[in-house]
Amino acid sequence: MKFDTDIRNQLANEVAGACACFKVRQAARLLTRIYDHALKGADLRATQFSLLAAATVGDAPTLSHLADILGMERTTLLRNLGPLERRGLIAVSPEGHRRARQVTVTQTGLQTLARALPLWRAAQERLRATMGETDWLGFHRHLGEVNRLA
Amino acid sequence: MKFDTDIRNQLANEVAGACACFKVRQAARLLTRIYDHALKGADLRATQFSLLAAATVGDAPTLSHLADILGMERTTLLRNLGPLERRGLIAVSPEGHRRARQVTVTQTGLQTLARALPLWRAAQERLRATMGETDWLGFHRHLGEVNRLA
């Protein structure tokens, strides 16, 4: 198999320009850096903020249920809860029906969430302003479409 | 600070439904699983495929240049090249001008890339078909917009 320089450049451009996976990962890296930075004042990473907010839903969701809501591998969720649990922001119940364990946000967790909320809203607003309302809405719509494929 | 159940549900829904960072990360996880699976036949992860393809561009890009192209932290790129280098798919030159090191794709790397290309193209086509042409194009357009913010 021969790859001259032209073909290789074409290939590199095709992948970088047209690969949905590459581009969405690149966007995720960028937005994560932005939101991580914005949430520093609450000492939370972007993912941790999402987890904390999602865990407040309903009546203490189980690990599997929470993973399902978040579109996250169950084992990934379990690892991601570790740092939050070590800091006392959440608590995981002992095993219940069919080994099920439930996640609850502690008082400290709720306080942290309260500190993080205005920082997150500000980050959202800044990004929305930078992108413009049309692109902001379109971006969200397309992300929703993709995530519904799961 | 008091959080009753209604407010907490509102919060969870607001973040899960409107957070650009959360949604783009969710989409990245989903597409990564899909592309990782599709590329298994070439024994490449999605990220490794992107790296390999990007490294074929031009005349042996430096580490920093490659990181810039990929919108990836330099240190992240360095770590990600590790597995590819250990498998002999790429080679990194010794330090040159101002410590610069250049990345080249080996013959083995090019062969692996050749095996991966049809798998990647098939994955692209499947996703495009599932999403529909309009959403596929719109999704790409919006990802392009976001990535240009970097």
Add this chain to the structure above:
DNA sequence: TTTTTATATGTGTAATTACACTTTATGAAA
């Protein structure tokens, strides 16, 4: 009742990501 199946969680391992900090080489300025 025993066996099987479905549900739910935990662990080993490895890749991906990135900040903070350090080290080294080159060029410019004093």
Add this chain to the structure above:
DNA sequence: TTTCATAAAGTGTAATTACACATATAAAAA
């Protein structure tokens, strides 16, 4: 020439992601 600023890379540490595999519980079927 010495000093200082710039460019490039490497390391420590920790979080995020997920597959493969193991374990434990409860319900259903044989």
